[in-house]
Amino acid sequence: MAGIYIHVPFCKQACHYCDFHFSTSLKNKKPLIDGILKELELRKAYLHSKKIDTIYFGGGTPSLLDTEEIQQILAQINTLFKVATDAEITLEANPDDLTIPKIKSLKAAGINRLSIGIQSFYDEDLSDMNRAHNANEAKVVVQNCLNQGFEHLSIDLIYGGTTLSDENWIQNLKTAFNSGINHLSAYSLTVEPKTALSSFIAKGKKAPLEDEKSIRHFELLKSMAKEHGFEHYEISNLAKPGHYSTHNTNYWKGEPYLGVGPSAHSFVGNSRQWNVRNNAQYIKLVSEKGDYFKQEQLSPYDQYNEYIMTALRTTWGVDFNRIQERFGAELLSYLEEQIQQISNNLIEETAIGFKLSTAGMNVADTVISECFWVEN
Structure with a gap:
């Protein structure tokens, strides 16, 4: 898809x-x-x-x-x-x-x-x-x-x-x-x-x-x-x-998408890119096949953070098995450690992992950032 x-x-x-x-x-x-x-x-x-x-x-x-x-x-x-x-x-x-x-x-x-x-x-x-x-x-x-x-x-x-x-x-x-x-x-x-x-x-x-x-x-x-x-x-x-x-x-499930038009973003698993945020520049650069977008390659840690950011906004939440399969035991262990530091009333266990509680939704950005991988 x-x-x-x-x-x-x-x-x-x-x-x-x-x-x-x-x-x-x-x-x-x-x-x-x-x-x-x-x-x-x-x-x-x-x-x-x-x-x-x-x-x-x-x-x-x-x-x-x-x-x-x-x-x-x-x-x-x-x-x-x-x-x-x-x-x-x-x-x-x-x-x-x-x-x-x-x-x-x-x-x-x-x-x-x-x-x-x-x-x-x-x-x-x-x-x-x-x-x-x-x-x-x-x-x-x-x-x-x-x-x-x-x-x-x-x-x-x-x-x-x-x-x-x-x-x-x-x-x-x-x-x-x-x-x-x-x-x-x-x-x-x-x-x-x-x-x-x-x-x-x-x-x-x-x-x-x-x-x-x-x-x-x-x-x-x-x-x-x-x-x-x-x-x-x-x-x-x-x-x-x-x-x-x-x-x-x-x-939110991390499927690939193509963004077209000025300022549009695209994502395809291990990379994302974004178009120039200016109508006149966009028109000129696209017509000339110029550099109308910038691209970023995503490391496994970046992809993990991307998954956390999108999955925790949803009712199905984070899937531990998916993290194990896509990112490995190190990041799953890291996430489990981070969860221990989050207040119990902000998250709920699910059959496959965890999601935000109603209280957690009110401070979603804070909870999500606590789960991010941050290099020392």
């Missing part, structure tokens, strides 16, 4: 919390699409002829692309790669882009899963985050997608923001779980360097975020998800049985 990720670096406006690579200017859209088509050709051997079972359009805001541009990219992928007939093909979208004609055209183009960036069903929150859509658009978009035959729908919500009360977070979750979706991604608002949110807080224009609120909202998320039949299969992702994101699940 393998996946292809397409990074579409365009947005209508900059969300205050976002540190992903994007541009609010569409003037280079055509040459950038041409660059993506060219890069797919240049990288067709990267996945060693593995069957492609997931294609994911991320960003940025991929729903800003014309349907014809999406069809061009999909046609190129199908020409150059062996794509499974039942491949999961996801497109991230903003509610304001998903008019009924656009929804119909996306389905006709071959998109079979939508991930909609709703973030909140309250205008106060959306304005605070500088989102391009409003609460009414957020509330009607899911039903419109269902009416047009989209069976696989995911939405994003953000919690922990200063404008979001506990009561409104509960209502956001009720609205989401009762809307007909089968997948939910929920993220704690974080302050990333060099974002507008970071600047506002530093200048005293916005209050700092409260860790206690984020923890409360996470606890509410877990309990309400269970009540509505959603499985919490990864720290930020929940789904009804049978509706996990195949693309992201493959990523």
Whole structure:
């Protein structure tokens, strides 16, 4: 199994919390699409002829692309790669882009899963985050997608923001779980360097975020998800049985993937690489077959850390047998020693190894770092 990720670096406006690579200017859209088509050709051997079972359009805001541009990219992928007939093909979208004609055209183009960036069903929150859509658009978009035959729908919500009360977070979750979706991604608002949110807080224009609120909202998320039949299969992702994101699940399980477009990352077991984070440079370098990406070879210790980082985010956790088989007795013994130093309430034993407890999920980065191999 393998996946292809397409990074579409365009947005209508900059969300205050976002540190992903994007541009609010569409003037280079055509040459950038041409660059993506060219890069797919240049990288067709990267996945060693593995069957492609997931294609994911991320960003940025991929729903800003014309349907014809999406069809061009999909046609190129199908020409150059062996794509499974039942491949999961996801497109991230903003509610304001998903008019009924656009929804119909996306389905006709071959998109079979939508991930909609709703973030909140309250205008106060959306304005605070500088989102391009409003609460009414957020509330009607899911039903419109269902009416047009989209069976696989995911939405994003953000919690922990200063404008979001506990009561409104509960209502956001009720609205989401009762809307007909089968997948939910929920993220704690974080302050990333060099974002507008970071600047506002530093200048005293916005209050700092409260860790206690984020923890409360996470606890509410877990309990309400269970009540509505959603499985919490990864720290930020929940789904009804049978509706996990195949693309992201493959990523967490260490399957290879090719990332195409500016700033996109790729991974193939013993190496990873990342593309230049600049639209103009990407277009120029790809067209000239120049050095548009950097590559890093991964030592067995790097690969071990990669596995720990992804596996501990999931409900299935770390598999001791897999560590023994892939990395050997030394690293398994090392991990067992590290586990002894972690508070018992942060981890849980499983039949195959261990995973994070609910308390552990609240401090996941800390627990994961404790399990990393660090050279003396």
